[in-house]
Amino acid sequence: MSEGSHLNRRAVMKTGIAGLAAVSVSGCGQSGARPLLSSDTHPSDYPTVEAVRFMGRRLSELTDGRISIRIYAGGQLGSERDTLEITTFGGLDLNRVNLAPLNAIEPMTLIPSLPFLFSSTEHMRQSLDGAPGDVILKSLEPHNLIGLCFYDSGERSFYNTKQPILTPDDMQGMKIRVQNSDLYVAMIRALGADATPMPLGEVYQSLVQGVIDGAENNWPSYESGRHFEAAPYYSLTRHVMAPEILVMSLSRWRKLSDADKDLVVQAARESVPVMRELWDARVAGARERLLEAGIESNEVNDLTEFQTLMEPVWERFVVTPDQQSLVSQIQAIGDELGTAS
Numbered sequence: 001m002s003e004g005s006h007l008n009r010r011a012v013m014k015t016g017i018a019g020l021a022a023v024s025v026s027g028c029g030q031s032g033a034r035p036l037l038s039s040d041t042h043p044s045d046y047p048t049v050e051a052v053r054f055m056g057r058r059l060s061e062l063t064d065g066r067i068s069i070r071i072y073a074g075g076q077l078g079s080e081r082d083t084l085e086i087t088t089f090g091g092l093d094l095n096r097v098n099l100a101p102l103n104a105i106e107p108m109t110l111i112p113s114l115p116f117l118f119s120s121t122e123h124m125r126q127s128l129d130g131a132p133g134d135v136i137l138k139s140l141e142p143h144n145l146i147g148l149c150f151y152d153s154g155e156r157s158f159y160n161t162k163q164p165i166l167t168p169d170d171m172q173g174m175k176i177r178v179q180n181s182d183l184y185v186a187m188i189r190a191l192g193a194d195a196t197p198m199p200l201g202e203v204y205q206s207l208v209q210g211v212i213d214g215a216e217n218n219w220p221s222y223e224s225g226r227h228f229e230a231a232p233y234y235s236l237t238r239h240v241m242a243p244e245i246l247v248m249s250l251s252r253w254r255k256l257s258d259a260d261k262d263l264v265v266q267a268a269r270e271s272v273p274v275m276r277e278l279w280d281a282r283v284a285g286a287r288e289r290l291l292e293a294g295i296e297s298n299e300v301n302d303l304t305e306f307q308t309l310m311e312p313v314w315e316r317f318v319v320t321p322d323q324q325s326l327v328s329q330i331q332a333i334g335d336e337l338g339t340a341s
Helices: 003-026 047-062 080-089 107-113 121-129 131-138 182-190 200-209 219-224 250-254 258-292 304-309 311-317 321-340
Strands: 036-039 069-072 094-098 145-151 156-160 175-178 194-197 214-217 233-240 244-249 296-299
Touching (some): 036 047, 047 069, 047 094, 047 145, 047 244, 047 258, 080 244, 107 121, 107 182, 107 321, 121 131, 121 321, 131 145, 131 321, 145 250, 145 258, 182 194, 182 233, 182 311, 200 214, 214 233, 219 258, 244 250, 244 258
Parallel strands (some): 036 069, 036 094, 175 214
Antiparallel strands (some): 145 244, 156 214, 156 233
């Protein structure tokens, strides 16, 4: 696709979203304030969408109806990369995105995606709810984004068509689908497998046709994409627990009063436990249904070999003093949790 085509598509998207804003203003009633426009590629019943929906209700309560949120879910406004760009320009007010499209613009967002950084979901949640999470959220402001909060994206594990994975040797030569991310590609290659970037929607057919041997994802995605039908071996490496993030456009943020900024942050933070409760229930349900369907799940009791192979990957992507400091903070939280247990 030519650069001109990209520019035309962006122009069309900006015009379309500006139209949505105009419609919202015309229907905003006596308050005179249009709803905050929010985008999510997940479907309407997904935990992140429900969490932002809760945030909107809470904001309306806190502001006596002055501020509310209008959600466009299911990718109605385009891909995450497209809507993120529009958000930085101020065409969208809120956006729930994966960390991957942010990795290209802000190095600090790479840290939560590091393989085997988090020892558990509790470790991940405590880190992102605390000082390390605040550092990452604040790093987005120079990119015209305000980081509001983190949502879970689950524990990612490997699944394939051939055999259980107990050690990296079991992955040698396998063709493993990954997201289009340099970090994920480096991770798979370090484990001795062949990294194959492709869109999520192509994974099922590629597994069936033998184009790839496996992939990696969380329980709900393994189920919803029907990948288990072709790749019944699910090995619980839990190698990545990268979160998703809710951002706000800096231009819209600056139009809020200081009091309203505080209320937006408050409502966003209050939406996090709502999302997590829904997510945990979704994971438990998917796991139960998949085991009943006959998939073969196995724990990987010793992750030492996997972790050792990640050392050069970390060296490649953790390069600045700020990144190294953030890693140390997160590891210290893990150490505290380990001592407490």
